[in-house]
Amino acid sequence: MAVSVDGGQVRNKQVLVKEFFSGFPKDSDMLFTTSSINLKLPEGSNGVLVKNLYLSCDPYIQYLMSKPSLPSNIDSVQPGSPIRGLGVSKVIDSRNQNFREGDLVWGLTGWEEYSVISSPGYLFKIQHTDLPLSYYTGILGMPGMTAYAGFYEVCAPKKGETVFVSAASGAVGQLVGQFAKLMGCYVVGSAGSKEKVDLLKSKFGFDEAFNYKEEPNLDAALKRYFPEGIDVYFDNVGGKMLDAVLLNMRIRGRISLCGMMSQYNLDRPEGVQNLFNLIPKRIRMEGFVVTDHYHLYDKFLEMVIPLIKEGKIVYVEDIVEGIENAPSALIGLFHGRNVGKQVVVVDSQ
Amino acid sequence: MAVSVDGGQVRNKQVLVKEFFSGFPKDSDMLFTTSSINLKLPEGSNGVLVKNLYLSCDPYIQYLMSKPSLPSNIDSVQPGSPIRGLGVSKVIDSRNQNFREGDLVWGLTGWEEYSVISSPGYLFKIQHTDLPLSYYTGILGMPGMTAYAGFYEVCAPKKGETVFVSAASGAVGQLVGQFAKLMGCYVVGSAGSKEKVDLLKSKFGFDEAFNYKEEPNLDAALKRYFPEGIDVYFDNVGGKMLDAVLLNMRIRGRISLCGMMSQYNLDRPEGVQNLFNLIPKRIRMEGFVVTDHYHLYDKFLEMVIPLIKEGKIVYVEDIVEGIENAPSALIGLFHGRNVGKQVVVVDSQ
Structure with missing residues (x-):
C-alpha cells in the first residue's frame, strides 16, 4: 500500500x-x-x-x-x-x-x-x-432546529393552545413538547412503549402521553385527551395517526408535517381519508424542511443553550x-x- | 284560511x-x-x-x-x-x-x-x-368572493407561476382561472365534458384545459400540461385529482382546498396517498371558508365590477x-x- x-x-x-x-x-x-x-x-x-x-x-x-x-x-x-x-x-x-x-x-x-x-x-x-x-x-443540531422551526415558525402556536406531538420521545418530539410547555400550552404526546410514555410525563413534562400501540381506536384516544380538540399537531408519523388527528382538529388549527415514519416501510402509502375536515375547520397543513430555516440557527442557540443550562429543557x-x-x-x-x-x-x- | x-x-x-x-x-x-x-x-x-x-x-x-x-x-x-x-x-x-x-x-x-x-x-x-x-x-356574490379569497389570500400567487384549477368551468373555477391569467400566470383547468373544456379555452382564456373523464392517468395528464410542475392548485374536487396533483407540485407550492365535490357521493372518502410529497416540497395545503373573508367584499367589488364592465372578465x-x-x-x-x-x-x- x-x-x-x-x-x-x-x-x-x-x-x-x-x-x-x-x-x-x-x-x-x-x-x-x-x-x-x-x-x-x-x-x-x-x-x-x-x-x-x-x-x-x-x-x-x-x-x-x-x-x-x-x-x-x-x-x-x-x-x-x-x-x-x-x-x-x-x-x-x-x-x-x-x-x-x-x-x-x-x-x-x-x-x-x-x-x-x-x-x-x-x-x-x-x-x-x-x-x-x-x-x-x-438538541443543538438539526433535530433541535427542526423542532424550533417546525413548532414556532410552521405551527405558529399561541399560549393556552392544545398541542399534540407524535413520536414524542424522539429527538425532535421531546423538544417540541417542552417548547410547547414553556409557551403555556397543553401538550399530549404519543409514543410506542410504556417506557417512552413514562419518560414523556415524568421527564419531559408532557401533560399527558399514550402508547399508540395500545389504542385500538386512535380517534377515541385523541378525543379522550383532547375533548375540546387539537389546535396544533406536530406530525412525525403520518398515516393512521394523521387521519385520526384530522377528525379532532379545532377550527383554524395548524398541522406541521415533519416526517411520516409510519409510511416508510410500506410499498404503497396508506390513504388519508379525512382531508375534507381541512375545509370547514380552515386548517393549514404544511410540510417543511429544516434547511430552509438555518438562518435562525444562532437565534435558536441563544434561546436553547441557557434553557438547557438552567435545566428548563432536558434532553x-x-x-x-x-x-x-x-x-x-x-x-x-x-x-x-x-x-x-x-x-x-x-x-x- | x-x-x-x-x-x-x-x-x-x-x-x-x-x-x-x-x-x-x-x-x-x-x-x-x-x-x-x-x-x-x-x-x-x-x-x-x-x-x-x-x-x-x-x-x-x-x-x-x-x-x-x-x-x-x-x-x-x-x-x-x-x-x-x-x-x-x-x-x-x-x-x-x-x-x-x-x-x-x-x-x-x-x-x-x-x-x-x-x-x-x-x-x-x-x-x-x-x-x-x-x-x-x-361572480358578485359568494362564489366570486370564494374565488377571490381562495386565490389571492390563500394561494398567495405570484406573476409567472403555474396554476391548476379543477372543476374549472364552475362558478368559482372560471373566475379563479381568469384572476390567474390577469396576474400573468400559466393556467390549466380540468372539467368533465368537451363543451366545458372548449369554454375554458375559448371563453375564459385558460392556456390549456382537459376533460378529466378522458384521462385514464391523471398524473400523466398533469405532467403533460405542467412539465415543470404546479405552483398553485385551487382544489374544488379532492380525491384522485388531489392525489395526482400532489405528485406534480413544485417546491413551496400552495394548495387551497375549496371543496371536495368528488367525495360527496361516497360512503367513505377515498384515501389520499401522496401526502408525503408535502414535506420535501414544503407545500402548504389549506382549507378555507369564504365567510371568514367577507371583510374584503367591498374591495373585491371595487376590483371586479370594472373588469366585468370592460370585458376583461367574462362570466x-x-x-x-x-x-x-x-x-x-x-x-x-x-x-x-x-x-x-x-x-x-x-x-x-
Missing part, C-alpha cells in the same frame, strides 16, 4: 450503502468494511478532512439512501458509498477558508472514521463547547458505542427501539 | 328537505310543495321578509342539508324545512334597522317564493344594480326558470350537467 509523502494512510472503518434502501433499513442494505485514507487533502481541493466523533441516526437517512424519486435538498447517496448523515466531527485538514485544523464542526458527513467533505456547505462550526458535543447531533440520548454498531442502531430507530435521540460514538475526541 | 288584517296570505311555493342528504342530492330527498305566507312580519320581529328572485345552486348545499357532523359556520337544516341556500331577494317587509322595504339583497335565504329571515346576519344589501342581479348568486351562467325546477337543477350540478354557474329564476323582479 502506497503511503503519501505529506500525510499518512490510516485505517478507515466505514458503513457503506450496499443497495438502495427500500422501506425500513435492513442489515443486508449496509456493509461494514475497513478501507484506508490519506489524512492530507490534495492540492486544489476546496474541502475539509474530518475525523468523525458522533454520528446521528435520523429517520431522513432512509429517505437519503432510497432510490431518488422526489426532489430533495440533499443528493441521494449511490450504493457503494458510505452512508451519509449528520455528525459531529473534528477538522484534521482543511483547504477551505472557513475551517481550520482543530475546528469542531457538525453537519453532513459520512458513516466512517474519517471523511473528506469536498463542499462543506452543510457544515457548522461549533462555538459553544460547554455542553456535551454529542448534543450537536440532536435524553440513547448512546451506542462504536461505528460497527451503527447499522443496528439505525435499524433499531425504525423499530422504535431507541429511547431518546439515537447517537453512535465513533470516537469521543 | 284566516287572512291577517295588516298583511295578506299569499301562495308560497317551496322546496323542502324531505330527509337529510346522504351523498349527492336525489329527487327523493326533496319535496316540492305549496303553502301560504303572511306578507307582514309580526310585532317584535327583528327580521326581514323577502321575495326571492334568484336561487343559487352550490355544492355546499349538500353539506348544509346533510346530517350535521362537522362544525360549520352555518347551521344545518332540519328535514321538513325549506332548503337553505344563497339567493338574490327583494325586501317586502322589514323590522330590522339595516334593511328597508324595496331593498335588493343577497344572502342566505330559503328555497321558496317568500322567506322570513329572522336574523339577517348573512344578508348583503346590493348597491350596484347596473349588472344583472343574478350575478349576485355568482357564464346556466339559468333555469321556475322554482319547481330547482331540485333537478341542484341534482344536475352534482352530475356536472350545468355549464357555468347554475342559477334558478324564481321571479325576475
Whole structure:
C-alpha cells in the first residue's frame, strides 16, 4: 500500500450503502468494511478532512439512501458509498477558508472514521463547547432546529393552545413538547412503549402521553385527551395517526408535517381519508424542511443553550458505542427501539 | 284560511328537505310543495321578509342539508324545512334597522317564493344594480368572493407561476382561472365534458384545459400540461385529482382546498396517498371558508365590477326558470350537467 509523502494512510472503518434502501433499513442494505485514507487533502481541493466523533441516526437517512424519486435538498447517496448523515466531527485538514485544523464542526458527513467533505456547505462550526458535543447531533443540531422551526415558525402556536406531538420521545418530539410547555400550552404526546410514555410525563413534562400501540381506536384516544380538540399537531408519523388527528382538529388549527415514519416501510402509502375536515375547520397543513430555516440557527442557540443550562429543557440520548454498531442502531430507530435521540460514538475526541 | 288584517296570505311555493342528504342530492330527498305566507312580519320581529328572485345552486348545499357532523359556520337544516341556500331577494317587509322595504339583497335565504329571515346576519344589501342581479348568486356574490379569497389570500400567487384549477368551468373555477391569467400566470383547468373544456379555452382564456373523464392517468395528464410542475392548485374536487396533483407540485407550492365535490357521493372518502410529497416540497395545503373573508367584499367589488364592465372578465351562467325546477337543477350540478354557474329564476323582479 502506497503511503503519501505529506500525510499518512490510516485505517478507515466505514458503513457503506450496499443497495438502495427500500422501506425500513435492513442489515443486508449496509456493509461494514475497513478501507484506508490519506489524512492530507490534495492540492486544489476546496474541502475539509474530518475525523468523525458522533454520528446521528435520523429517520431522513432512509429517505437519503432510497432510490431518488422526489426532489430533495440533499443528493441521494449511490450504493457503494458510505452512508451519509449528520455528525459531529473534528477538522484534521482543511483547504477551505472557513475551517481550520482543530475546528469542531457538525453537519453532513459520512458513516466512517474519517471523511473528506469536498463542499462543506452543510457544515457548522461549533462555538459553544460547554455542553456535551454529542448534543450537536440532536438538541443543538438539526433535530433541535427542526423542532424550533417546525413548532414556532410552521405551527405558529399561541399560549393556552392544545398541542399534540407524535413520536414524542424522539429527538425532535421531546423538544417540541417542552417548547410547547414553556409557551403555556397543553401538550399530549404519543409514543410506542410504556417506557417512552413514562419518560414523556415524568421527564419531559408532557401533560399527558399514550402508547399508540395500545389504542385500538386512535380517534377515541385523541378525543379522550383532547375533548375540546387539537389546535396544533406536530406530525412525525403520518398515516393512521394523521387521519385520526384530522377528525379532532379545532377550527383554524395548524398541522406541521415533519416526517411520516409510519409510511416508510410500506410499498404503497396508506390513504388519508379525512382531508375534507381541512375545509370547514380552515386548517393549514404544511410540510417543511429544516434547511430552509438555518438562518435562525444562532437565534435558536441563544434561546436553547441557557434553557438547557438552567435545566428548563432536558434532553435524553440513547448512546451506542462504536461505528460497527451503527447499522443496528439505525435499524433499531425504525423499530422504535431507541429511547431518546439515537447517537453512535465513533470516537469521543 | 284566516287572512291577517295588516298583511295578506299569499301562495308560497317551496322546496323542502324531505330527509337529510346522504351523498349527492336525489329527487327523493326533496319535496316540492305549496303553502301560504303572511306578507307582514309580526310585532317584535327583528327580521326581514323577502321575495326571492334568484336561487343559487352550490355544492355546499349538500353539506348544509346533510346530517350535521362537522362544525360549520352555518347551521344545518332540519328535514321538513325549506332548503337553505344563497339567493338574490327583494325586501317586502322589514323590522330590522339595516334593511328597508324595496331593498335588493343577497344572502342566505330559503328555497321558496317568500322567506322570513329572522336574523339577517348573512344578508348583503346590493348597491350596484347596473349588472344583472343574478350575478349576485355568482361572480358578485359568494362564489366570486370564494374565488377571490381562495386565490389571492390563500394561494398567495405570484406573476409567472403555474396554476391548476379543477372543476374549472364552475362558478368559482372560471373566475379563479381568469384572476390567474390577469396576474400573468400559466393556467390549466380540468372539467368533465368537451363543451366545458372548449369554454375554458375559448371563453375564459385558460392556456390549456382537459376533460378529466378522458384521462385514464391523471398524473400523466398533469405532467403533460405542467412539465415543470404546479405552483398553485385551487382544489374544488379532492380525491384522485388531489392525489395526482400532489405528485406534480413544485417546491413551496400552495394548495387551497375549496371543496371536495368528488367525495360527496361516497360512503367513505377515498384515501389520499401522496401526502408525503408535502414535506420535501414544503407545500402548504389549506382549507378555507369564504365567510371568514367577507371583510374584503367591498374591495373585491371595487376590483371586479370594472373588469366585468370592460370585458376583461367574462362570466357564464346556466339559468333555469321556475322554482319547481330547482331540485333537478341542484341534482344536475352534482352530475356536472350545468355549464357555468347554475342559477334558478324564481321571479325576475
